[in-house]
Amino acid sequence: MLKIIIQNLFHKEINSPYGDRKVIDLIHENRIDWMHACGKKGRCTTCKIIVLGGMGNLSPLTDKEEFFKGIGRLASHERLSCQAKLMEGEILVRVAEENKFPHMVYSE
Template identity: 55%
Template structure:
């Protein structure tokens, strides 16, 4: 069963029986806010997540992600939550510093 752990949201853990789901869908279906300015279309980087562990459990990078990586807008450990699909296993992520909401309490 795939599991998502958001470390700087108090190690919020989201377990799902669904495979092949975009990370942002899993987060939103859990009732957790996650920034996305372009409507989850891969046209910006506001849904950027920092991958701490489990990158191998994600789908390969999309054209949008490769474009932003080539523009140095995504670091090697960053992916777009709206483009990344959790295929299996466990994924540990953090909300990117620049994409934090002011109304959420983040942990270290």
């Protein structure tokens, strides 16, 4: 069983029996609103996740993520949820401050 824990959404847990799935798809399938201005195409950084734990459980960086990392728009502890796939285990993530929706309530 795979798990995503979103720390600043009151430790919301998302479980999935299926691996090799994009993080944003798992989030959206669980009816959680998550920013994705470019339509999940890896052309912006609005869907980024801050990874606090389990980085090794994600797929390797894509070319698009490498590009944004190279120009300083993606830190080493951040991934694009539209590009990163959860391969095994669990990850602990946060919504980036600049990507929070005004209509949602966030914790800590």
